[in-house]
Amino acid sequence: MGRPPCCDKVGIKKGPWTPEEDIILVSYIQEHGPGNWRSVPTNTGLSRCSKSCRLRWTNYLRPGIKRGNFTPHEEGMIIHLQALLGNKWAAIASYLPQRTDNDIKNYWNTHLKKKLKKFQQQQTGSMDSSSHQHLQASSKSFSDRISSSDNKSSTQCSSITTSYASSTENISRLLEGWMRTSPKPSSSSSPFIIKGGGGPSSNHHEIDEENNNNNNDNKEVLLVKSVSMPALNLELHHHQNHHQDFESILSFENLNTTTASCWDKSTCDSMPNNNNHKCSSEPAAATTFSHHHHHHEIEEEEEDYEDQEERKNSKSSRDKNNNDNNNPPLSFLEKWLLDENVGHGEEIMELSPIF
DNA sequence: AAATGAGCCAACCGCGCACAG
DNA sequence: GCTGTGCGCGGTTGGCTCATT
Numbered sequence: 001m002g003r004p005p006c007c008d009k010v011g012i013k014k015g016p017w018t019p020e021e022d023i024i025l026v027s028y029i030q031e032h033g034p035g036n037w038r039s040v041p042t043n044t045g046l047s048r049c050s051k052s053c054r055l056r057w058t059n060y061l062r063p064g065i066k067r068g069n070f071t072p073h074e075e076g077m078i079i080h081l082q083a084l085l086g087n088k089w090a091a092i093a094s095y096l097p098q099r100t101d102n103d104i105k106n107y108w109n110t111h112l113k114k115k116l117k118k119f120q121q122q123q124t125g126s127m128d129s130s131s132h133q134h135l136q137a138s139s140k141s142f143s144d145r146i147s148s149s150d151n152k153s154s155t156q157c158s159s160i161t162t163s164y165a166s167s168t169e170n171i172s173r174l175l176e177g178w179m180r181t182s183p184k185p186s187s188s189s190s191p192f193i194i195k196g197g198g199g200p201s202s203n204h205h206e207i208d209e210e211n212n213n214n215n216n217d218n219k220e221v222l223l224v225k226s227v228s229m230p231a232l233n234l235e236l237h238h239h240q241n242h243h244q245d246f247e248s249i250l251s252f253e254n255l256n257t258t259t260a261s262c263w264d265k266s267t268c269d270s271m272p273n274n275n276n277h278k279c280s281s282e283p284a285a286a287t288t289f290s291h292h293h294h295h296h297e298i299e300e301e302e303e304d305y306e307d308q309e310e311r312k313n314s315k316s317s318r319d320k321n322n323n324d325n326n327n328p329p330l331s332f333l334e335k336w337l338l339d340e341n342v343g344h345g346e347e348i349m350e351l352s353p354i355f
Numbered sequence: 356a357a358a359t360g361a362g363c364c365a366a367c368c369g370c371g372c373a374c375a376g
Numbered sequence: 377g378c379t380g381t382g383c384g385c386g387g388t389t390g391g392c393t394c395a396t397t
Binding site: 014015016017049051052055056059060102103106107109110111 | 368
Binding site: 015016035036037038050051054058087088089090101102105109 | 381382383384385386387390391
């Protein structure tokens with residue numbers, strides 16, 4: 001009652017996001033924190049529906065998102081968790097803090113489902129493939145193989161240290177790509193002034209690809225000046241500065257108290273080990289969780305999904321469990337995580353080598 | 356070089372739940 | 377208690393890229 005409709009569907013822009021839109025959104029969230037998505041399009045002037053803004057933020061722009069190849073550990077976890085939880089991508093994503101549910105879902109649908117199927121076909125001839133237990137067994141076996149192959153490859157790949165692909169980098173890459181590929185700055189209506197840059201490109205693949213291969217110093221100066229967003233007034237001089245500047249944009253220190261509290265709520269809710277008790281306003285906290293806590297949550301999730309009724313009460317039980325310091329008994333998944341992925345939690349949070 | 360198909364992924368759609376009024 | 381809205385989630389799709397013919 002009294003609330004305006006979510007989006008009027010009139011004049012709502014669809015399709016890929018442009019770097020301008022990304023920057024507007026990021027700068028807005030930097031100022032106000034995520035959440036209250038309803039007001040985001042209005043306050044930013046973005047011709048996007050609130051849902052689209054939220055999705056863009058959670059799936060692409062929010063800090064802590066790792067993009068690119070999935071590590072064998074991640075694969076193994078996804079396979080296990082999928083077998084355990086089913087297509088509960090959000091739940092699965094909660095164990096892979098740097099991955100979004102959308103990413104995991106896509107990866108499952110495009111890679112793992114096929115791999116698993118193939119593996120199952122190889123493994124079983126007569127067994128009933130529809131059996132859930134068999135599926136679990138196959139998944140376990142399959143991820144075992146992945147894990148062991150990772151053990152081999154991890155040493156091999158250990159030198160290939162993957163950088164922490166935060167959204168900061170995503171955006172700076174975006175901008176960089178934009179600068180390099182775009183023909184001209186857009187019209188004066190654009191809140192940005194781009195020197196030596198080009199037009200917007202929404203092709204993130206291309207940008208990422210380009211920038212991954214691009215170590216040349218970009219001498220061009222990107223002056224991003226926000227008209228509607230006074231907080232965003234950046235002068236990006238070159239590659240490295242992009243990162244620094246965006247780090248600064250996105251840094252939690254830059255969030256005011258209100259923002260930080262919003263962040264805590266919204267980000268922590270959407271963040272993996274989302275645990276209000278553990279959530280801190282520091283980014284490091286978002287990417288650090290204790291083994292104990294991790295185990296706790298896994299156990300908890302298992303319980304939740306074994307008992308269908310628990311779903312509705314999962315939130316309250318989560319809170320309850322989070323306050324409970326008793327160690328739960330090791331579950332199947334938990335054991336796997338402990339036994340086969342020693343330091344798994346840390347590894348997830350750290351920068352896993354891309355295989 | 357052009358055509359075609361497959362793979363991939365960002366984004367959209369629709370549903371359900373929680374909550375405010 | 378009812379209704380409408382915000383938000384989160386899972387399924388699906390549009391469109392781009394790349395490989396193959």
